[in-house]
Amino acid sequence: MKLLPLGMLLPGEEGVIRDVGERRSLHCRLTALGLLPGQRIRVVQNQFCGPLIVAVGDGRLALGRGLAHKILVERVGR
């Protein structure tokens, strides 16, 4: 099982979140938005600079790059 930061996925690629990093202060918020281990996440837009857009369930989220690098995912095949 190879983990990589969410920020490294290409647009269209999907992954399963394995670790959201250790920011306790942000934990509940990320969880409530569906960002927690085991959730499937798809990168909609990633320009490798600035924030990215991800799809979680039917919703779309904008994520800052810093945050996206702390979230570790396991890439799943398309």
Add this chain to the structure above:
Amino acid sequence: MSEAALQFGKEEEMKPAQVVLALAGNPNVGKTCVFNNLTGARQYVGNWPGVTVEKKEGELFHAGAQVRVVDLPGIYGLGARATDELIARDFILSGAADVIVNVVDATNLERNLYLTVQLLEMGAKMVVALNIMDEAAAKGLRIDVSKLSMLLGVPVIPTVATKKQGMAELVATALQQAREEKQRARIVHYDKEAEEEIAKLETLIGEQGVPLKGFSSRWVAVKLLEGDEQVERQLSAYPALLTAARKAAARLEKLTGEDAETLIAEGRYGFIAGLIKEAVTRQPTVAEKATFSDKIDRVVTHRVLGIPIFLGAMWAVFKFTFWLGDPLVGYIESFFAWLGAAAAKAIPHDLLASFVNEALIGGVGSVLVFVPPIFLLFLALSFLEDSGYMARAAYVMDRLMHALGLHGKSFIPLVIGFGCNVPAIMATRTLENRRDRLITLLIAPLISCAARLPVYVLFAGAFFGARQGLVVFSLYLLSISFAILAGLLLKSLVFKGEEAPFVMELPPYRLPTLRGTLIHMWERGSSFIRKAGTIIFGVVTLVWLLSHLPPGTAVEQSLIGRLGQAIAPLYAPCGFGTWEAAVALFFGILAKEVVVGTLGTVYGVEEAGLQAAVQYHFTPLSAYAFMVLTLLYIPCVATIGAIRREAGWRWASFAVAYTLALGWAAAFLIYQGGRLLGLG
């Protein structure tokens, strides 16, 4: 935060016979729309996260019962941090509501049900309003409502709030629920290991005789295991329990490899996933395809095109405002000119005629003239917000905002500031981080709001002829530049520290309803008319009175003249050391458009003669410096009040002091610099 808690502490004092119905739900699920439908109140319907930031209430009568409806800020869960989320959470936890109507977006059930499950675990009496059913159907989602209701154990009512569908049933069901006893305690079954720890904690809670205040011991146990700070604080008198909970969480982490908080969240999402599997069928055709919103986003949030598109959108907003507004301003101007002439003829009494012409028509009239562009500006901004574009603008600007040590989300309040600074300051409540909030609300008053517009239009029209559009545009650019400059200074001098992580929902694009956008425009724009009738009327009457007292003196020797002369030297280095300008700026603190009204009154001219009077007293250079000072110096009292409410007196005083210094320095540099260049 403690302020919010105090406010809600008062709930019990309200009439006991009344039923209190609270609307809770995620942002952008049509909660405000349901609120409008239920209460008929004219309220704000938005489409970007956190639009409902004030505590809004309304009344509703149903089958002889009086119902107080409370619209809570949008929240994603009950473990909140941002101010608006804390407000909602405190209210829900205080138990002040007899019944909670949980508005849920049917097109995004998984995330929406996370809050629902937390509310259910709390044991709240509630009804789920399954909203936006029309879009869900269009998306190919088929939801078995009765099954969903059975699995959740509470009534579920399908609704389409924008079309007022399902409202009567929702109210009837909610009132019925309010009368029932609350019961449900166990909704989610967690992992075996977690359940064991929960059971142990429950036993301990029973043994220690912990007061539960209507909550179940299971709920308290789960909250403690999650490490909920607020519940921990309330139970600080039971250190043995808190220690046991911490030990239990540590044991769980050791056993499962995951921290207890995540484990519990996973349990809830697991329950939701099962629920969706049972109750929702999805036509596969549409599910995987890029949605309509994604297609727009590909263009609008493009790395190269994104910022030009945003600038284009703002340009279009102002173009629309002036293109439609200018002819209307012309009509209203001619109307007041006619009214002035008619009044002069009809009123025989000299003093009364002077009051009507100078104070009413010259003062209030010169402000009312600007009602059309102000309303149109709000209309255009409301459209941008309600359509969902504003969240994209925040996304696009994120990279630039990083230069200020802020992130994209802080950008939304600033754009709202172009309409009015007060809602801009309230919109900072959606920011989770205190440092981000403070920087944003301290720079928001520098954004050129619609109330400054009358000042620009008067002076730019009087001095810059064909180039007045460019001059007004330059003031908007200056306003943004100064906000950036102030942000940089505040970041490096006052608020050193780490940036907060950026996470924000991008709601699907929705074509705003005409009614919704108009209500929104009216909500914000009508305050200008109210202001014209109250503050501005009051101020111009006062100014007129003071300029005629003591009786029989020339204006320069009147009370107002003396006040102006006392302040004037302060502004002399900026190029406008006249007592009239000083008086206008003094009263302009009450509301920026008062500057125009006051000038009309102290020059003793009607609306039509104001331009000529201004041309006589200013030069183009001093006029520009005056406009810049009006833009930057001291926020209006409403804005100062908003800053005080949000951040306290200390920061409000700081905002007054720093904007005055900034404004004076900028006007001084422009005037003296311009003179050195031989411009004035």
